[in-house]
Amino acid sequence: MSRLDSLRRTASDAPGRAYDWADRRFELDSGRDALGKAFPAEDSFLLGEVALFCFIVLALTGMFLGMFFEPSTSEVTYEGSVEKFQGQEFPEAFVSVLQITYDIPYGMFIRRMHHWAAHLFVASIGLHMLRVFFTGAYRNPRELNWVVGSGLAVLSMGAAYTGYALPFDEFASTATGIGYNVASSIPVVGGIAAKVFFGGQFPSSATIPRLYFLHVLVIPVLIGIGLAAHMAILVRQKHTEAPRDEDVASPRETVDKDDGDVIIGLPAFPNQAAVSAVVFFLTLATLSVLAGFLPVHNIAEYGPNDPAGTPELIMPDWFFMWLYGFLKLLPTWMSFTIPVVGIHVSTEFIGGVLLPSLVFLGMFAWPFIDYQRDPTHFTSDPLSRPWQTAVGVAAIVFIMVASIAGMNNILASVLGTTTSVVNPFLIAALVFGPIVAGGVVYRVLSADLETAEEGQQEVAADD
Numbered sequence: 408m409s410r411l412d413s414l415r416r417t418a419s420d421a422p423g424r425a426y427d428w429a430d431r432r433f434e435l436d437s438g439r440d441a442l443g444k445a446f447p448a449e450d451s452f453l454l455g456e457v458a459l460f461c462f463i464v465l466a467l468t469g470m471f472l473g474m475f476f477e478p479s480t481s482e483v484t485y486e487g488s489v490e491k492f493q494g495q496e497f498p499e500a501f502v503s504v505l506q507i508t509y510d511i512p513y514g515m516f517i518r519r520m521h522h523w524a525a526h527l528f529v530a531s532i533g534l535h536m537l538r539v540f541f542t543g544a545y546r547n548p549r550e551l552n553w554v555v556g557s558g559l560a561v562l563s564m565g566a567a568y569t570g571y572a573l574p575f576d577e578f579a580s581t582a583t584g585i586g587y588n589v590a591s592s593i594p595v596v597g598g599i600a601a602k603v604f605f606g607g608q609f610p611s612s613a614t615i616p617r618l619y620f621l622h623v624l625v626i627p628v629l630i631g632i633g634l635a636a637h638m639a640i641l642v643r644q645k646h647t648e649a650p651r652d653e654d655v656a657s658p659r660e661t662v663d664k665d666d667g668d669v670i671i672g673l674p675a676f677p678n679q680a681a682v683s684a685v686v687f688f689l690t691l692a693t694l695s696v697l698a699g700f701l702p703v704h705n706i707a708e709y710g711p712n713d714p715a716g717t718p719e720l721i722m723p724d725w726f727f728m729w730l731y732g733f734l735k736l737l738p739t740w741m742s743f744t745i746p747v748v749g750i751h752v753s754t755e756f757i758g759g760v761l762l763p764s765l766v767f768l769g770m771f772a773w774p775f776i777d778y779q780r781d782p783t784h785f786t787s788d789p790l791s792r793p794w795q796t797a798v799g800v801a802a803i804v805f806i807m808v809a810s811i812a813g814m815n816n817i818l819a820s821v822l823g824t825t826t827s828v829v830n831p832f833l834i835a836a837l838v839f840g841p842i843v844a845g846g847v848v849y850r851v852l853s854a855d856l857e858t859a860e861e862g863q864q865e866v867a868a869d870d
């Protein structure tokens with residue numbers, strides 16, 4: 408063999424030799440089982456992945472923004488390209504976001520991408536959670552992963568809230584101020600909570616640095632830890648899988664249709680990796696299109712935070728609208744003072760802390776409310792679970808009505824009336840809407856189930 412041939416052979420074998428080299432050091436062969444982990448070929452299972460990819464986009468775009476954002480409210484002279492602000496003194500945070508938007512190359516695009524990724528993150532988490540809920544994938548043994556997931560949902564809302572305030576424009580800081588009032592309304596510990604999360608009186612010079620610290624370090628690190636736990640539990644317990652109609656023949660063995668210990672699906676590598684890559688690029692493409700065409704939070708129009716003024720319209724992001732709805736609906740007469748100890752319980756506390764805490768408590772506790780002693784590895788059809796599906800539908804109606812209540816001023820102006828006229832109807836809808844919707848779902852599904860069972864019994868009797 409010529410020297411050239413031998414060199415060619417060595418080069419063509421390079422990947423194999425590199426693998427052997429790495430295998431001797433990291434025992435790659437022992438990881439091959441993980442590459443064969445099966446993923447159910449079910450599209451709704453990809454919603455969790457969309458959330459995961461949004462988090463990656465958020466981290467990357469956030470790093471870009473972090474290079475230019477100034478977490479400070481010290482006054483500086485604006486010298487950027489928005490003519491109406493030139494030469495004026497503004498808080499540094501506001502000026503730096505103006506600069507990112509109008510003067511830094513690709514700044515506006517990346518800022519919009521970060522914004523839309525945050526919205527898609529929360530939306531995909533919500534849909535992923537509904538998928539898990541309605542198919543019963545939270546049941547034994549996956550209760551803990553539901554609890555970890557619920558923590559992730561709360562953290563993602565915390566990330567969105569702390570980020571919303573950072574540009575320190577008039578609109579965002581007024582909406583953030585609502586959160587400050589709610590935090591300070593907590594009996595006994597309200598003052599401390601406001602100090603911890605807002606750096607004292609809102610807005611003080613410590614507020615933006617504090618929210619920035621929470622937004623770029625504390626919350627993302629906690630989300631990262633939560634995600635690692637979520638994925639580790641998922642890999643260890645395996646996915647749930649749709650019930651099989653019959654035994655499944657595979658090249659190696661035939662899998663019993665009732666055997667929940669074995670999961671039928673695409674191997675992690677290369678099949679699922681290819682599907683996930685498509686989902687990743689589709690997520691990226693969707694966010695790029697949104698960032699390219701849809702503007703976000705126009706701070707040049709709102710202007711910097713003005714402690715003396717209040718904007719005409721104050722609106723939180725859509726995923727906080729239900730919380731805002733509680734605050735808007737609760738009448739002030741509900742506030743009271745606990746005798747003897749003299750602790751004041753305000754409507755702000757009831758609507759902003761107590762009610763949402765009950766909602767979150769219900770969410771965290773759900774797998775233990777619908778507790779199942781025996782492990783389940785197959786998903787269920789929501790139509791065959793009347794009371795669980797009824798609770799899910801009731802919860803969706805409750806959150807939707809509360810969200811509409813958050814926009815009661817818009818509703819009132821569309822109907823040509825005032826909020827004091829629409830509020831009683833909204834309160835009635837909030838109390839009775841979920842009961843009626845849940846009740847109807849329960850009746851219909853139970854009746855269907857009974858008919859199906861009777862049909863089965865008749866077939867069995869005929870046989």
Ligand code: HEM
Nearest residue numbers: 452455456458459536544545552553556557559560646647
């Ligand atoms: C940052 C937010 C989240 C991310 C990135 C995420 C990601 C994922 C991924 C990729 C999967 C596997 C594929 C799938 O089943 O969709 C999964 C499964 C799961 N997630 Fe999440 N998730 C998040 C939040 C949540 C929430 C809010 C809940 C419920 C409250 C939840 C509960 C679960 C459960 C129980 C499973 C196992 C489902 C099964 O085996 O069928 N997750 N998650």
